[in-house]
């Protein structure tokens with residue numbers, strides 16, 4: 001996930017580090033450490049040993065399988081939390097995920113997965129082949145951190161100055177390894193193949209495309225693909241249906257020196273401002289309302305444009321950089337026209353340069369409805385029906401290059417609740433105080449292990 005909205009103080013730090021050519025995109029992840037051998041697991045961890053092979057006939061593949069997955073995930077709790085913290089302490093920026101990838105690789109190999117490394121940069125692909133025939137399912141987790149400073153005082157805080165897992169990719173990587181570990185412990189009964197994609201460079205929206213170009217899924221042909229991202233719904237809840245994140249565009253306006261005045265800057269910003277239709281949450285209460293509104297069929301997130309404009313002076317020339325996120329990909333043509341018109345109203349022709357994102361706007365991410373319905377039905381057995389949330393509209397402040405996987409394969413991005421205000425976890429990715437309730441790690445591991453198991457078992 002990539003997000004443009006962050007409180008102003010934080011934005012100044014972040015935006016300076018963004019490459020305009022890449023747009024203002026970001027997200028992170030991480031994971032690591034060694035895995036226990038499956039032979040160490042208690043006999044009751046596997047359905048075969050429990051005497052009741054899964055059949056795929058019930059809502060969770062089988063009740064015994066679901067219980068076994070839950071028990072396995074629960075048994076991994078301390079190990080997974082340790083792994084998350086290790087990754088969190090050693091965050092790596094987009095394209096530099098060397099240690100994170102190595103930790104993941106070690107974990108996957110310890111579970112007996114077929115592992116390919118260096119896929120689309122530092123991407124890792126792990127293939128878990130079940131003991132029974134069946135289809136292929138893919139699961140993607142992202143790995144990179146962001147160029148921000150973590151607040152001081154956390155026991156497991158980043159040890160790298162100005163690098164911080166502020167988007168939760170440390171959790172995502174850990175959960176990905178947790179899912180692979182849980183399913184590997186039941187591989188004899190697994191009906192098909194699970195492919196795990198650990199993606200680098202999500203925050204720069206380069207990694208997904210790079211992995212696909214590098215053949216991450218060649219010869220595997222998954223029927224569906226799942227992803228997961230931290231989100232500020234309460235821990236224990238998940239958004240499964242309707243999940244959608246905005247696409248984005250950006251522009252740069254460079255004025256000549258004569259027109260590079262504070263007055264012009266203010267005029268242009270005022271003229272551009274109405275293009276944006278929505279303001280981001282700033283407080284905990286705002287975030288709670290945002291999450292509630294997303295669940296409202298009549299809520300405000302059907303059609304939105306989020307605009308942020310920053311300014312700087314380069315060689316005595318005023319430069320305005322705008323980032324735009326629209327819920328509807330077809331809106332960018334109209335939005336670009338509005339930007340052109342705003343500038344033309346204020347600045348004489350020939351005295352400025354206006355450029356939009358190379359390659360055109362970045363697409364919105366939308367989950368597949370059919371896959372989402374199935375996923376929601378499975379998740380109801382894992383977290384309780386009342387804790388499976390449906391999204392109405394599109395998240396206006398975040399983008400995801402998981403969109404490229406979804407263009408190839410139908411699938412779902414599950415938004416995992418990591419918020420717990422009572423414990424001080426805002427759960428809003430890219431906020432300067434972002435942190436997550438670690439209970440979400442086991443919940444996410446149970447949830448996605450069961451979703452994959454259920455999909456394979458029902459074929």
Ligand SMILES: [Zn+2]
Pocket residue numbers: 001002026027028142167168169202229429
């Ligand atoms: Zn993210």
